[in-house]
Amino acid sequence: xxxxxxxxxxxxxxxxxxxxxxxxxxxxxxxxxxxxxxxxxxxxxxxxxxxxxxxxxxxxxxxxxxxxxxxxxxxxxxxxxxxxxxxxxxxxxxxxxxxxxxxxxxxxxxxxxxxxxxxxxxxxxxxxxxxxxxxxxxxxxxxxxxxxxxxxxxxxxxxxxxxxxxxxxxxxxxxxxxxxxxxxxxxxxxxxxxxxxxxxxxxxxxxxxxxxxxxxxxxxxxxxxxxxxxxxxxxxxxxxxxxxxxxxxxxxxxxxxxxxxxxxxxxxxxxxxxxxxxxxxxxxxxxxxxxxxxxxxxxxxxxxxxxxxxxxxxxxxxxxxxxxxxxxxxxxxxxxxxxxxxxxxxxxxxxxxxxxxxxxxxxxxxxxxxxxxxxxxxxxxxxxxxxxxxxxxxxxxxxxxxxxxxxxxxxxxxxxxxxxxxxxxxxxxxxxxxxxxxxxxxxxxxxxxxxxxxxxxxxxxxxxxxxxxxxxxxxxxxxxxxxx
Numbered sequence: 003x004x005x006x007x008x009x010x011x012x013x014x015x016x017x018x019x020x021x022x023x024x025x026x027x028x029x030x031x032x033x034x035x036x037x038x039x040x041x042x043x044x045x046x047x048x049x050x051x052x053x054x055x056x057x058x059x060x061x062x063x064x065x066x067x068x069x070x071x072x073x074x075x076x077x078x079x080x081x082x083x084x085x086x087x088x089x090x091x092x093x094x095x096x097x098x099x100x101x102x103x104x105x106x107x108x109x110x111x112x113x114x115x116x117x118x119x120x121x122x123x124x125x126x127x128x129x130x131x132x133x134x135x136x137x138x139x140x141x142x143x144x145x146x147x148x149x150x151x152x153x154x155x156x157x158x159x160x161x162x163x164x165x166x167x168x169x170x171x172x173x174x175x176x177x178x179x180x181x182x183x184x185x186x187x188x189x190x191x192x193x194x195x196x197x198x199x200x201x202x203x204x205x206x207x208x209x210x211x212x213x214x215x216x217x218x219x220x221x222x223x224x225x226x227x228x229x230x231x232x233x234x235x236x237x238x239x240x241x242x243x244x245x246x247x248x249x250x251x252x253x254x255x256x257x258x259x260x261x262x263x264x265x266x267x268x269x270x271x272x273x274x275x276x277x278x279x280x281x282x283x284x285x286x287x288x289x290x291x292x293x294x295x296x297x298x299x300x301x302x303x304x305x306x307x308x309x310x311x312x313x314x315x316x317x318x319x320x321x322x323x324x325x326x327x328x329x330x331x332x333x334x335x336x337x338x339x340x341x342x343x344x345x346x347x348x349x350x351x352x353x354x355x356x357x358x359x360x361x362x363x364x365x366x367x368x369x370x371x372x373x374x375x376x377x378x379x380x381x382x383x384x385x386x387x388x389x390x391x392x393x394x395x396x397x398x399x400x401x402x403x404x405x406x407x408x409x410x411x412x413x414x415x416x417x418x419x420x421x422x423x424x425x426x427x428x429x430x431x432x433x434x435x436x437x438x439x440x441x442x443x444x445x446x447x448x449x450x451x452x453x454x455x456x457x458x459x460x461x462x463x464x465x466x467x468x469x470x471x472x473x474x475x476x477x478x479x480x481x482x483x484x485x486x
Contacts, residue, residue, distance in 0.1 A: 035163065036159035061113040067221065089122035094179065132390055216247030219247060223241035273390070282461050282465060323376045340388075344462050351374060352453065
């Protein structure tokens, strides 16, 4: 909520507010990748089976993705600063619990709790940026920082996870969040200003249940498909249940007085296109980190830390081009940045299909990472802007939650789908080439997955090309900005 004693968008602490939000957002983004490198050590110490290892990741993404809509609504109604603080402190406690977990069940439970509090934290954070920065040029710069963190944080997490696992313990990949979250909460007390939506504060509980359960069933169904196949009864049952529940959710949202996901938020073509594009991009991009990390470690023999550092060029490219994108956005508008950006990222992914067990990082991986990062940086910032285009203060939390939800659900579904594609392709390759070493089969599976990922990013470019119709005037105008 802006103070009436200074002009809208000129809150004196706004850049310090952004610093607090940046720290919190970095922590949430890091948590989606930092534990990837810790899994082998955690498996050995806690006796986690190959079948159960997925829950170290999916317990977090399922809780996070399923509850983001509710988290956004709670932040709007209860108060964005208050929920931001609760999210930070809860995330700190859940991370500490994971760091001292003595059994796999406790570890999985702590990861789910991290997802629950992350679902409160993330939409509150983006909403706070929206209501704090009302000057269009300043908001573009603020989203530039936010987008750079969202885009590059996963790679930073791989580096940090590798360093902590190699030199300390896998437990610190979780425990490191605790002091960061507490420090951010202490800073938030002083520098983050409270804001909330007015009007009816009732909750759409049937919508909460059908959306959360439907998303859980959908992601779980895809996870089952990755291990048991698409024709397995469990897979088909969960996918069928998800369709029924999500259809019921849409029906409920058109009937209730105060819906969890107001249709007015998603039916505006620019916002709806942003969410759909984000879903497809998440599906294509999340898998890149997974399969490329596996290629570097299992095929090229990189250590966890060296593998993490191999992603640094991606992070650097995101940071550099995010600055360029934030400068260009008010001048050219979102579409001229997003569509070419996704096409470039698609080309970068396609270049990764040339890898073999005998190719090198410098010639076959590095150029792809640089092209992908430059392209994706042009997408992240405009996407954050278009997803909140013209949204009212009352719906700021749910609008930002939808962007995060689409990314997380897309990433979860894409990873499960492409893992199945990669495994099937690898098995088929080895059956046709029995004289080759397993490394060739594994790598072939990765290249097929990269091909599908590249196609997904192209689909995202097509979606954004046809849906986004706002120009630079919509970015620079103050009318309709979330200013109060």
